[in-house]
Amino acid sequence: MRRPFLRVVTATLAVVTSMLAISGPVLAAPAGADPGVVVSPGMEILQDSNICTLGYVDPTLRVAFTAGHCxxxxxxxxxxxxxxxxxxVFRDNTPDGATVTTDQVIADYEAIVLADNVSVNNILPGGQPLESQQGRVAQLGEPICHFGIVTGESCGTVERVNNGWFTMTNGVVSQKGDSxxxxxxxxxxxxxxxxxxxxTWGTFPAAVSWQATGDQIREDVNTGSSDVVSNVAVNYKAQLLGAH
Structure with missing residues (x-):
């Protein structure tokens, strides 16, 4: 899926109340939330007609992440x-077209504040907990895996590390919906x-760096153009900025 350049920080009143709930009184979840729903990495999510895969989920902050173009x-x-x-908040500057140079910076994330009455865990469909480790980045040639709702888990090696993103080969596969x-x-x-x-760029599946994404989140939460985002509770911002 390709998207033209776009860097936006946005929020709705419902998002702000969810954020404030982390540091204040428990507020009602958005209408339609089901307390029996479990939110975890690797699950299918929908936004309008866009079907994608949920990436990292933080059970403590109750914030989840996926691709910005989703x-x-x-x-x-x-x-x-x-x-x-x-x-x-989100950021998405995925180049529009088949050509991308390795020195281009690719940003593609969306942060989702989770409803108060859904259950949250960090367990992948295969049963392993998915954790975030400060400073951990993909290394050239190391074994790596990807989980998508269409292709499931596929593993291979890191083919190349670029400017905030990397490509994979030797067994990693993907299809639309895995984003x-x-x-x-x-x-x-x-x-x-x-x-x-x-x-996928050419024949190589690609991912944005989790470490680079953390840097972008810190920048966006601190300097976001939205007045709504700038009024987010201070201690929530501190937690989110320290989560990566």
Whole structure:
């Protein structure tokens, strides 16, 4: 999926109340949220007609991440139409076209504040917990895996590390719908997130760097153009900025 350059920070009143709920009174979840719904990495999500894969999920902050080009109007739902949350901020400058140079900076993330009455965990469909580790980035030639709702888990190696993104080969596959899915390295009985799936450039599946995404989130939350975002509770901002 290709998108022209776009850098936007946006939020709705529902998102702000969800954010404030982290540091204040428990507020009502968006209408339609189902307390029986479990939100976890690797699950299918829908925004308007866009079907994508959820990437990293932080159970403590109750914030989830997917690709920015997956965004749509209205709330984020699961495959059954249950509301799981609302978009808070995003960035997407995925180049429009088949040609991309390795020195281009590619940003493609969306942060979703989760509804108060959905259950949250960080367990991948295969049963491994997906964790975020400060400073962990993809290394050239190392084993790596990706999970998408269409192709499931596929593993290979890091083909090249570029400017805020990287490509994969030797077994990693993807199809439309896998966008935003977690890209991770395995460490014993756990997985460590190193990227969010972006798209395929030529023959190489590509992901944006999780470390670079964290830097972009810090920048967007601190300097976002939206007055709504600038009024987010201070201690929530501190938590989000320290989450990567």
């Amino acid at each position: 965004r749509g109007g209205g709330p984020v739902t699961d495959t059954h139409g249950n509301v799981i949350g609302n978009m808070a 935003g899915g977690p890209v991770y390295v395995k460490d014993g009985n756990r997985a460590v997130v190193v990227g969010l799936f972006n798209c």
